[in-house]
Amino acid sequence: MQSKQDSVSELSGARKRFPPAILAFFIQLVALGLTWVILQVGYMLFAVTLAGWGICLLQSVISALLATGLRMAVWWRIIHFLFPVTIFFMLQWNVPPWVYLSAFLFTLALFWSTFKTQVPFYPSLPTTWRQVKQLIPEDKPVSILDVGSGLGGLVMYLARERPNAACAGIEVAPLPWLISALLAVIKKSSARFKYGNYQAVNLSEYDVVFAYLSPAAMPELWQKAVKEMRSGSVLISYEFEIPGITPKLQIQDRPDSPCIFVWEF
Numbered sequence: 001m002q003s004k005q006d007s008v009s010e011l012s013g014a015r016k017r018f019p020p021a022i023l024a025f026f027i028q029l030v031a032l033g034l035t036w037v038i039l040q041v042g043y044m045l046f047a048v049t050l051a052g053w054g055i056c057l058l059q060s061v062i063s064a065l066l067a068t069g070l071r072m073a074v075w076w077r078i079i080h081f082l083f084p085v086t087i088f089f090m091l092q093w094n095v096p097p098w099v100y101l102s103a104f105l106f107t108l109a110l111f112w113s114t115f116k117t118q119v120p121f122y123p124s125l126p127t128t129w130r131q132v133k134q135l136i137p138e139d140k141p142v143s144i145l146d147v148g149s150g151l152g153g154l155v156m157y158l159a160r161e162r163p164n165a166a167c168a169g170i171e172v173a174p175l176p177w178l179i180s181a182l183l184a185v186i187k188k189s190s191a192r193f194k195y196g197n198y199q200a201v202n203l204s205e206y207d208v209v210f211a212y213l214s215p216a217a218m219p220e221l222w223q224k225a226v227k228e229m230r231s232g233s234v235l236i237s238y239e240f241e242i243p244g245i246t247p248k249l250q251i252q253d254r255p256d257s258p259c260i261f262v263w264e265f
Contacts, residue, residue, distance in 0.1 A: 023070065027080060031063035038062075056088040123150050124212050128238055129157045131251055131260055132210060135236060136162050142207040145170065147198040147221065152180025152191060154210065159191040170194045170201055203228040212238040219243060225265070235263045 035058050042048040050058065064081040072080075132154065136142060141164045146155045149169025159167040169191065171177040177195045184191050194201075203209055203225055211221055222242045225235050239258035241247070249262035 023072070024067075024076060024080065027063050027066045027070070028059075028083065031059050031066060031080075031084075034062050035059040053085075053088055056084040059084040124154050124238060126153070126157070127253060127257075128212075128260070129154050131253060132236060132238075133158060133161050135234065135260075135262060136165060136208060138162065138164075141165065143205060144168065144208045144210065145198075145201065145203070145206040147209060147211040148172070148213055149180060149193060150176045150212075152176075152183055152193055155180070155191040155193070156184060156187060156189045159189050163190075167191045168194065168206075170196060170198050172197050199224065203233075204230055206233065208234050208236065210236045210238070211240075213240060215240050225263075229265045231265055233265050235265070237261045237263075 035055060038058065039050065039055065042050075060081045060083070063084065064077050067077045067080045136144065136158065142162075143166045144155075144158055144162075146152075146167075146169040149155050149171045150173075152169055152171075155167045155169040158165060167190065169180060171180065171193065172195075174195065177193060180193045181195075183189070184193060198221075206229075209225065209229065211217075213221065218237065218240050219242065221237075222235075222245060229235065238260050241259075241261055242263070245263065247261040248264045251260040251262070252258075
């Protein structure tokens with residue numbers, strides 16, 4: 001008989017083999033199959049049938065339970081529960097097909113490779129920009145890179161507030177990158193934005209590297225930083241720590257706000 005520890009190991013292995021978005025797809029497929037089986041058994045044994053909303057609710061519950069069993073993050077469990085119900089209500093509204101296509105293309109351009117990088121669209125706020133600015137030297141030229149620069153707000157802010165700094169951002173999602181590049185032109189900012197994965201960038205070219213990614217991406221970022229960043233350079237992360245690595249500095253604007261973590265090489 002398979003032990004409980006073996007079962008947990010298998011679930012953990014499944015989470016490591018598949019990115020969360022791919023795992024979510026399979027969970028919904030399995031939930032759909034289990035929903036169909038339950039409906040058939042209920043009809044044959046008890047002559048029970050469910051209305052459309054009841055079927056969707058049943059799949060919502062099953063998919064959320066599967067996500068819980070696989071120990072997915074809490075927000076994934078919520079997404080699994082809401083997904084079938086949301087689809088049902090949207091179908092009731094008779095939304096034209098082009099709306100779905102437009103929403104899909106917009107989402108694809110915004111999140112692009114989130115399924116692979118496990119980094120959703122996390123825009124930083126001006127309060128964070130001002131805190132990061134205090135960490136940038138004023139008395140000497142520095143080069144700054146924002147990893148996952150999104151719409152480019154932080155990079156353009158630093159380029160304006162620190163004129164002696166060479167500020168750049170790199171973004172893998174096409175829509176945010178395009179918007180940031182266009183905004184830099186419109187605002188006549190010295191900030192520069194590159195489209196692509198930060199793994200293709202040599203971090204030794206920068207004095208300061210800022211990242212607002214996700215917990216899943218931090219170990220890989222740290223490994224690259226250790227290999228490439230020069231002595232005296234600084235890695236800054238907003239909200240997400242690097243597991244097992246104590247930061248030199250930890251800044252928190254308010255007791256209920258996320259921290260800024262600073263590592264110096």
